Amino acid sequence: FVTAIDHVGIAVPDLDAAIEFHRAHFGLEVAHEEVNEEQGVREAMLRAPGTAGTETQIQLLAPLREDSAIGKFLAKSGPGLQQLAYRVSDVDAAAAALREQGLRLLYEEAKRGTSNSRVNFVHPKDAGGVLVELVEPAKDGAPH
Ligand code: V0V
Known part of the structure; x- marks a missing residue:
């Protein structure tokens, strides 16, 4: 049921500084930015230049609060890879199967994810130490 690697998420303390780092050193562009209050994040999706946005993206995740998932991750592990997100066509069916x-x-x-996608997560202890996100993109056709 996995149709693509949707994105890889990196926890960062400062979103603007991280966006600038990825632009300056890797040439990545901001495809989308939003605040997700429920998840406690300010986040940006980055893409390689010239890609439509349907390819795998990098998600930079900065905490809105210390007691959020990203706030706790930063406190415990510091900045770095936080999640691997698989794109699925039906997140409810994928979650039920797993x-x-x-x-x-x-x-x-x-729950609601980036750009009105629907998301769920597999516990990292049940997925080889990796926080696996399942993402069903919004049906409106907007890639991100
Ligand atoms: C915690 N652990 C991880 C981990 N976070 N392992 C790998 N990757 C991670 N990201 C380990 C941790 O070191 C512990 O191992 C164990 O799991 C239990 O951790 P914990 O400290 O007891 O639990 P918490 O309170 O840190 O919570 C961890 C979970 C939490 C995964 C439950 O982060 C969560 O609910 N995440 C899902 C939501 C999320 O990540 N939202 C932010 C992105 P030891 O020490 O016991 O061995 S929002 C997003 O992605 C959006 C909007 C989107 O994509 O659209």
């Missing part, structure tokens, strides 16, 4: 296989999903129901 639950059936004995993996713990973090949410009972999918």
Whole structure:
């Protein structure tokens, strides 16, 4: 049910500084930026120049609060890779299939992710130490 690697998420203390770092050293462009209050993040999706935005992107995640997922991650592990996100066509079906296989999903129901996508997560302890996100993109056709 995985159709693509949607994005790789990096926890950063300062979003603007991280955007500038990835622009200056790797030439990545900002495809999208938003605040997700529920997840406690200010975030940006970055893409390689000239790509439409359907390719794998880099998600920079900065905490809005210390007690958010990213705030806790930074306090414990420091800046770095925080998540791997698989694109799926149906997040509810994907979550149900993985639950059936004995993996713990973090949410009972999918939550709102970037650009009105629907997301759920596999617990990192059930996925080889990797926080795996499942992303069902919004149906409006906007890539991100
Ligand atoms: C924690 N652990 C991780 C981890 N976070 N391992 C790998 N990758 C991570 N990102 C380890 C941690 O070191 C512990 O291992 C163990 O899991 C339990 O951690 P904990 O400290 O007890 O738990 P918390 O309170 O740090 O919570 C961890 C989870 C939390 C994964 C449950 O971060 C969470 O709910 N994440 C899902 C939401 C999220 O990440 N939102 C921000 C992105 P030891 O020490 O016991 O061995 S928002 C987003 O992605 C959006 C909007 C989007 O893409 O659209």
